[in-house]
Amino acid sequence: MKKFLIVLFFCFLLLFSIGSQIAFSAIELRISSWMPAKSVDTAIAEYWTKKVEERTGGKVRFTIYTASSLGAMKDHYDMAIKGIADITFHTLSNNPGRHPLSEVLHLPFIIPSSEVGGKVLTQLYREFPEIRAEFDEVKVLGLGTIDTWNFHSLKKPINKMEDLKGLKVRVPGGIASEAVKALGAVPIGLPVPELYMALQKGVIDGTVMGWEGIASFKLYEILKHYTEVGGFTTLTQGLFMNKASFNKLPPDVQKIISEDLGLKWWEEEKGKLFHDKWAEEARVLVRKHGGNIYSLPPDEKKRWVDAILPIREMWVKTMESKGYSSARKILNRALELSAKYSK
Structure with missing residues (x-):
């Protein structure tokens, strides 16, 4: 009888343990x-x-x-x-x-x-x-x-808009393609995982990308020139x-x-x-690998902004033609909110 009770007790403990695991x-x-x-x-x-x-x-x-x-x-x-x-x-x-x-x-x-x-x-x-x-x-x-995008190149530094003329620059597609074209470069659509090899083989001359992408895909190993333009796109x-x-x-x-x-x-x-x-950490990594970081001066950045501004109106017109009547209101609100949160 005593053995039976001991066995019964341990069976109870086992069932309780299993039940607890299921419950939790x-x-x-x-x-x-x-x-x-x-x-x-x-x-x-x-x-x-x-x-x-x-x-x-x-x-x-x-x-x-x-x-x-x-x-x-x-x-x-x-x-x-x-x-x-x-x-x-x-x-x-x-x-x-x-x-x-x-x-x-x-x-x-x-x-x-x-x-x-x-x-x-x-x-x-x-x-x-x-x-x-x-x-x-x-x-x-x-x-x-993600973080805002800048221009990064293999051989030729980009210090002014004229330096972009004819450069084959990787873009993610969409709006960025039109913006790069407006600045004089040739936009090349390319998935990020293919970017390193395309740069290595000289298929493209550079890319627009955020700093985090430069670090994540180890592009600092191959790129030499990095131009910060101040919120080009994201x-x-x-x-x-x-x-x-x-x-x-x-x-x-x-x-x-x-x-x-x-x-x-x-x-x-x-x-x-x-x-x-x-x-910030990617900038440090780029400098450690001998990369040259250049920031556009305000007067040169204004030239870039002026060249690209018509794309905003083009976006509104395109959206409205597709039936999105609130496109202009959304754009204006985005600009208001950005100014508010940037203070």
Whole structure:
């Protein structure tokens, strides 16, 4: 009888242990980025997932996939829609024209930093239902911009607008192509992962890119001249979640990832803590590898701005022709917000 009771007791303990594990098992979520393992997006993912795990008391656990291991760069928005990943980092320029009103911040000389860009884009998302409608297929956890882009070249320094004449410059496509063309260069559309080899083979003469990209893709190993133009352009990006995956989460977890550490965190912290900080660190890295950094003087920058300003009006007219009657209002509001948050 005593043996039976001992066996019964241990069976009870085993069942209790298994039951406890089932009751308190964490929700497993997959988060994907097309960027390399050593990149600002991965650093953000590691920081953000750790914060979510802490705030939820271990209710949620993440597996981070990098370097397009779950899907190609251009597919990351659709991956969130289809649930290939529960959450994805997606850069909107990877699908030009898919989120046309949100691309207003791609227009040249509007956004001076990632910190300002995150605040402006998030506020536009809150204010304009037309922008919210562009993301109907997913749950938006965060919106922002990367660091602002500059001109970087292999052989020829770019100190004035005339230095761009005829240069083959890699662009992500869309608005940036028109801006580069207006300055006299030849825009070449090329995915970022192909950029290093294209520079190495002399297929292109240079690129427009943020400092964080120079570091992430090790372009400091091959580029020699870096021209800071002061907010030439930027790229909008977001953290997007599959709707079914989001709806399965407990309400308290939903609030943490979509509000406390969602839109609010992306608006107020992400750009400042990561993109702008990485830009500073990339400058140091470039100098260590013998790169020459040059900043346009104010009078020369004004020439660039004047040459590019007509592109804003062109964007408005294009959007209006496609039925987006609020395009001008959105542009004007973006300019107002940028000025406000830049003070």
